[in-house]
Amino acid sequence: MDSDFVQWLRDLGRDDLAALLKNRPESVVAGAHSLSRLAAVLDSPGAVESALQRLDAGCHEVLRALCGLGDGCTREMVEEVLGAGPELDRALRVLQEHVLIRPDPQGAIRLAAPLRHAHTAGLGRPVAKLLHPHVSNTVRGIAETLGLEPARRKADTIRRIEEFMQDPAKVSAEFAKAPSSAVELAVELARDDSVFRSSFGSPSPQSPGVRWLLNRGFLISPNQYTSYSGPFEMPREIGLALREHGNQPVLRPEPPMPPTTTIDPIEVDKAAALAATGFADGVARLLEHCAVNPLAMLQNGGVGVRVLKQLAKALGTDQHEIRLWLETAAAAELLSLDGAGCLVPSNLADDWQRSTPAQRYAWLVRAWWEQPAAAMFSKVVDKPGPAMLPRTSAFDRRLRADLVAELSGWEPGAALDEPNLIGERLAWKRPMLYCCAADLVEPIQVNWDEAEAVGAIARGALSTLGRCGSDAEALLAAAVRLLPEAQETALLQADLSAVVAGTPSGRLAATLNLMADQEGRDTASTWRFSPESVRRAMDRGHSAEDLLGKLAEIARADLPQPLEYLIKDVERRFGQLQVRTVQCCVLGEEALLREVSRNRALRELSLQVLAPTVLASSKPAQETLAALRKAGYAPVPQAGDGTVVVERAAADDRPPVVVAQPYYLDFAPEPLMDAEVDELAERLLSQPDEVSSRRAAPLVQPPTPNSLDDMAVMFGDLGRVLAERTAGLSDLEVELLTEAVEGGTDVEIEYRDQNDSSTTRVITPYFVAGNHLDAYCHLREDDRQFRLDRIRAVSPLNRRRRAKR
Template sequence: MTTERNGEARVHAETGPGGGPAAGAQPRTLAEELRTRPDTELAWLLRARPDLLSPVPNDVTQLATRAGTRASVVRALERLDRFALQTAEALAIAPDPCPYDTLLALLTGDDEAPEVAEALPRAVGTLRGQAIVWGGADRLRLVRTAREILTPSASGASPTGLGPTVTEAAAGMSPGRLQDVLAGAGLPTTHDSVTAVEALTALFTDRERMAALLDEAPAEALATLGRLVWGPPYGTVPAQPAAPVRWLLARGLLLPTAPGTVVLPREVALHLRGGRAHRVIEPVAPPVRAAAGHSPAVVDATAAGQAFTALGTVEDLLREWETGGPSVLRAGGLSVRDLKRTAAALDTDERTAAFWLELAYAAGLLASDGEAEERFAATPAYDNWLRLPAAERWAALVTAWLPATRTPGVVGGQDAKGRAMAVLGPGLDRSPAPEIRHRTLALLAALPPGTAPDPATLLARLRWQRGAAAVPGAAGAASGTGTGEGAWGADRRHAAGAAAPVLPPGEELRTRLTEWTLAEAELLGVTGRGALSAHGRALLGLPPAGSTERTGSGGGAAAGRERAGSGGPAQAPNHGLPPEHGAPATGPASGHPEDTGSGAGSGTGSGTGFGAGSGTGFGAGSGTGTVPGRPESGTGTGHPEDTGTEHPASGSRTEPESGSPASAPGTGQPDSAVPGDPGSPDAGFPARSEDEIAAAAAQAATLLAPLLPEPLDHVLLQADLTAVAPGPLERPLAEALGVLADVESKGGATVYRFTPGSVRRALDAGRTAADLHAFLAEHSRTPVPQPLSYLVDDVARRHGHLRVGAASSYVRCDDDGLLAEIVADKRSAGLRLRRLAPTVLAAQADPATLLERLREMGYAPAAESAEGDVLITRADAHRTPPRTPPAPVPEGPPLPDATLLGAAVRAIRAGDRAATAGAAAQRGPAAGPTAPGEGRLPRTTAAETLATVQAAAMTGGTVWIGYVNADGAASQRVLAPVRVEGGFVTGYDHTADEVRTYPLHRITGVAELADDTV
């Protein structure tokens, strides 16, 4: 995209090297300012707004143009925290450009608001870092698209509840009517409409003259203004307005916009508000209060018990479907009847059963078999999963749960076409689900160990982190379903004075996703008694609670990635706020992420570790990192005060640090906006590599393993024909006992009951009476009870006395009296038996039906082959072909990794240099026969070509290459090599705007694209 956007992306002629502004000059466009930013800050921007990378911009001009498109701006605004969004809303109604002090006055009004003054540098830094705001501190500019979205117009109010300016509202008024208004306001008449509007504006912005004018207003007129002051600013009036309204209209305090409609001008509303743009300003994230406190050991033990139960439930579920599960509906998914049957088999409710089904599906353990009569069944991956240790099986489940977008909570609801949504069926994806899970767990991680949060305050914090459920102009709400409410949703109406906060669909979905996350985390054993467990923290890549690692509250994997060179800055970039408006530095000046908790994966931001909002790290407003013995390094993570939590017992509370001015050393930018960290305003959770995810899962499994009960190799046989398993059994023992006995009850111990039918089942599976006696004696810690021995012998004696084979089918027995008994039994009438010989009966039923009916009649028949041998009837496990687990449906573009960020920034810079080089080539030939830009292909030897591209790949440089394709067509390319091996060079070709691989033997030559060539 190269189209210029309202002047913001124009490149002026008076520029310095590289297309940037001349030395000492103020940037006049967003593109000019972006050129002046270092590579780390461009990487910062691209990570915060990953949609700008689809595809990679050709140069900085295209990057600025794309950053100003409506879809991209709407997405960026939706991901701001509440205060950053309020700052953008205030800029939208401020003069353009806006001095920093004017912006501060709009947010504080006439009152002292130190919290706002302290938090504003963070908010401005966040907006500037994301290219929503640009310009110096004395000339802050909101990108034009954002201003169009947020600015009130003659047809609608802004999110602040303010209406249009006097100039905009009076555009349709006649000159005579304007002169009448001037006279009514006590102002001298003018000769034209422009000066009349200017005079009214000057009156309404003069605090003393406005106070004097309003002192003369009738009480009813003031009451009318009071109803409009916080929005909406529009009202309807009859053809003959009441006297108070006429008084207001006569003085221009209300202006007509259409027949029967009036509006409160913005300048008047701001005076009545005391200069404030918002009724309620929220510079600090609301604290997450503690609902209960438990011993961390109790929490971990409870969570481990839940994890063990989760494993057993998934195994029971798939064991029920071992030989083939229920049919797949024609539209996809499981029928309501089968869901009820599954819930009954698992001894749980239907919603919980739906969760277990979707979890097994997300983990790749369950799928449809794809046959003509399609059924659900376990996959081959289930068998591999069963062979893993218990802790690793749990890690596999939760690793699949965290990024899953399929949401079992919506099962039973209706889709856009009014059809019921079925479990395992289509339409269950909700893109915000992974983000909400990570945000919620990150907030739990920020609490002291063993602390369960108050759900209401947790929800309030999450709403603050995402300032808007839907932005005007967006396709839909956060759910991605297109049903979101525009104009900022219900919290905006509430802040503007509405009677009750009714959540819009997008915010309602996010609320329900949070509630489901808390419930699912408890079911899975990620939390115990509502508090995050130690293995749950490890799963998120966090260090143990109380760890001496200096990673702040965000810690862990993110910090490690940053130190390894993630492509993003370790601290938030300084975007030029003057010292008096910047945030004071905290901690040492070294800037290492470990020193202050402000680096990647840590920090003080008000968002959470994985969220797409404003906080950094996993800390969710938990303050900067703590190093024992170094109190200057921040507030730490070990106490409720760090997160603004409150102890129920004491009632004491300390506000969080998320809104404070503490920031990365020497920056005026909030840590909360560092997209190199998990808490950046990105797609909702950190872009962890597969190795990092696997390492976190392995660490979680290591912590969980000692808490899980060890499998036992024995049971306790009872005289009442039961066996008690005092704990989990080793898998071979559990499988063998599951055939020999029926499960009677579960709990802390599993009770098995031996019955004639269960013993016969073991005999049918090929065991002999001697085998069963030996098995019981080997695995029982108590002597085998005599009744159980008698039961085994009795069933074994009768087992196989009757033989069933295929004629249609037949029964044979050496005891002709027994056959006579069967024929005489009325229950055998449906089998239509007839005697072929004294020891043989023929039946008009297939062998399987005949076997089943005889067993129902109390006999113990055995199937036999055509040769007369006993057939072992063991059901084969039904498995689907290999299946890929369902891929999550992300809410937006995926987060770029460090490699892509680095390559993209190099490509953008090279594109700028290439464009300038092309212009230089048109002005005159470059020195040398093979200089780029002349139109001739560069010529170098094969050795020189190889050495040059290898050097460029190592240093991250960009080169010109001459290339001849297989058809003999020659071309010049600008290439940023990434890898050179096997006779090929792979790199980002920004001539083609994609990554390409070229054979070295087809490259005619190569020339470095250096700064001195442009």
């Protein structure tokens, strides 16, 4: 570990170190042990990539220039490329606050370790790096071709070549002698990615133009073994010399705010409360529908489009909103699978239904906020697929958070007439994620529509509910203030209907669902009483007295007489028939049984008279009960001893259904409070340095732990994980591989590929991800993934090289 980096962190002091930890939250967990461990994590590839994703376009342009100039450049060199100004000052300050750059004691700018060799802005590596692996004769030949006097030492000769290439005038004078084919190829590479690979239609490595560039070191092979075949890389110094001024990085200031109109925030919150109420009520209706009509799922998972359209018709909405309700309910763990694999309400749905409207809404929005992809994607897709399938990206979750964060910085009530106008600002703030505003048109529209559907945005402006974001306590408090109270009473009418104006409470809805059938649910909800619905309540063990008492508790006024007569009439007929399991017998009065035995609707039961008061059925008890009820009778079941069996709702275990999302899992530790960060910074500064220890910190990628073992890698138990995931390696070999990962050093492995062929590779490992080792393969000259269980041997590179000699 760079001891200067550790000392630089120590010199920051508590306040600046705490600010650094806030800017780089991915380093808090893995780097909380010591400053040396923190330095290792901050300079690891995964952590640097996470930091780059949070930078705006201005910072990226400055970083491109810094990487082009190389590690150790000065402020004056940067100003020559970009010019001086407040935007450059801001970008440099932000880059330093994120520890992607830092000043050294001599005033030069040091880059984070992974950026020192980056091909940023299409520029190759410095000429000194490219020439280092080549033999002295190759370096000498390049110097002589350029008209330079070779030195006795290869390093001194490389330094003279480097000084030559850093002088644009000398480079231009040399290119003035070049054939036109060499100039055209060089200019094309300088504007592209600085790498020349021989392919169909491209010049041959033996062509005069390519040979001219190779002889002068304007194209260099990454190693001496591919000097004649390629690929070849253009040194960074040549690329900078050839680039025209118009192609240099240009600092783009932050785009201006789009035009907005001002709306009274109170009106915004009113519209948001209406949408929020409808959203929570829609999910409630969905759960009630699934309880009676379980949703069939496709064999390969998900809910099919045909089922979605049927459900939308039943609930009086469109399939886009059904997708939102369905996927949010699943994410909130309110749905489960029954024995037939159909969707039904989960155990938690009962608790959710009994909650207040504010609690219901907060429960749902927290789940919606964490959804990886927008459920309403069907709005912009010609042929949308099933709902509730795993998503391969968390793009919409990031866009949702950035969209709300942007709107929250505006004045309350600032409304956008066209949501897509915000795309340019989002693309500038997160260029690594969003590329350009044109690519954000459809994603913004979909996420904007979802935010309006849940009440986060209303009338084009961010509501109070939306400003709370993922803060659970603030969201609940805002919902309590804005959402109407749940209704505890219903208007019971003489036409055997019950009307609830507003959102019914969980107790009220449960009471009405017990003895009535729901007919409609919107701003006002309606239930209808019938002999069948009342009999259903009595089947569950309730007497007429119980039901009348429950209705008296929820009625706004006296119970209408028709409703009382209905309940008492059902009770009078209830139990006149008894079904006893024999396979099975129907018991009752002689006159009634004669009527039943002659009923043509019951022919499938093959009823036979066993006695004046006993009929035998050929069907089991449950089927006989169902047939009798369908024919208009009101039978009750009996046990073998003749006692009445009360039918109760099955209290089955209904665990929430889990929609697996294996590809978008992001490791995002909970943000620490200011006091916690200050305490951590003070504790790190109070601990002694561990710079000399090679095991100070594992250089592993922190962002994506898919298992407990991956968490173990993050917390430093890399050796154990490698021992478990490699097959047949000795303790010494595991130790060598662990040290290579932690120290970023080269190691030689024997690897058996998928064709069972054995090869020897020199690799520079980066990190462990699942069952794979991500590393730079020197044989393939590219990043590769190696399955850990196919690594057959590991040996130190220097010892094996000496043995070969």
